[in-house]
Amino acid sequence: MRVGCPKEIKNHEYRVGLTPAAAREYVAHGHQVMIESGAGAGIDASDEDYAAVGASIAATAEEVFAAAEMIVKVKEPQPSEWAQLKQGQILYTYLHLAPDPKQTEGLIASGVTGVAYETVTDAHGGLPLLAPMSEVAGRLSVQAGARALEKACGGRGVLLGGVAGVASGRVAIIGGGVVGKQAAKMALGLGADVTILDRSISRLRDLDDLFEGRVKTAFSTPTAVEETVFTADLVIGAVLIPGATTPKLVTREMLSGMKKGAVLVDVAIDQGGCFETSHATTHAEPTFEVEGIVHYCVANMPGAVPITSTNALNNATLPFGLALADRGLAALTADPHLLAGLNVHRGKVTNRAVAEALGKPFVDAAEALKA
């Protein structure tokens, strides 16, 4: 198969869909790999590094989109990219369609077969292609939040770890999945006072065991959210209902009960965000303020550490990517976990949560592939 990898064009996005090591494996499987010139610059991979493993180098993204039967990316396609996608082509990348009707229309109109990393599943109920970036974003969320808490950055002026004789900062983490667990590890490491809220009691039980009483856990009701958020210096939003738009757990009204200069880091922003007042921001302008509360809502947080993130992402995407390249659409019908990643195919929406969020007709993925 002709496998293409364009340079990412989202604001301050330095990751790349294929590392040279991954490109080498596609070549070893007999595929032709085409990389846009400069695509690997953010991870210190030169065109020569890709050429050395047998990839060809395209001067422009247009060449890649025109030639490739499968496009491997990181972020959801931007408008100039939708316009180049076509029926019969496989797009393998993050999509986050539920909160993004325009992109969804773009992909429907193109007829492309869109496999979204974030809805591919595994046998343990996890999301193996989301998990590595959630690990990165969870860890980064505490770094970003600690910085935003500095007075010069608009925050309260609290050091998360405190010092001897002065209390630590309070961190509330809403959602104790992959992001939440990694955020808790980092916040604890800095010496903060940490509470994790989740709707899953078994998840809370696991976290309680893991942290051996060093974090507080709370079942996530509106009352518990209010109580925790009102006393927090830093709140991290890490909730996910797979594929769906994130529920708004912290309302605009609640902001008035919070400490002035407290910081909200909405990691869940790529699915719409779990704070009512969130809107997506970029690494260039990551924060904004509403009612004295600092909001950090960068939708591609892992793009800030592309060397770590690209390698972690490729480790996870490579086996499924090779299956798609080797077998085409048959790889989807052969593997229910990869099939769960199919969000759009030939103009049909094949993910139920996305269809419901956007009021689109839902077509079962296996049925759509038969047509």
Ligand SMILES: NC(=O)C1=CN([C@@H]2O[C@H](COP(=O)(O)OP(=O)(O)OC[C@H]3O[C@@H](n4cnc5c(N)ncnc54)[C@H](O)[C@@H]3O)[C@@H](O)[C@H]2O)C=CC1
């Ligand atoms: N902004 C960024 O750059 C990035 C964003 N993300 C996003 O972070 C979010 C979280 O991802 P993961 O941790 O991997 O998901 P996950 O599925 O591992 O964890 C989500 C957790 O939310 C919990 N939850 C569901 N409803 C809840 C409620 N009402 N109250 C409290 N908890 C609730 C679930 O029980 C689960 O434990 C996703 O939207 C993901 O796309 C991930 C990576 C990068």
Ligand SMILES: CC(=O)C(=O)O
């Ligand atoms: C998961 C995601 O949206 C990201 O890594 O940017």
Ligand SMILES: [Mg+2]
């Ligand atoms: Mg994102």
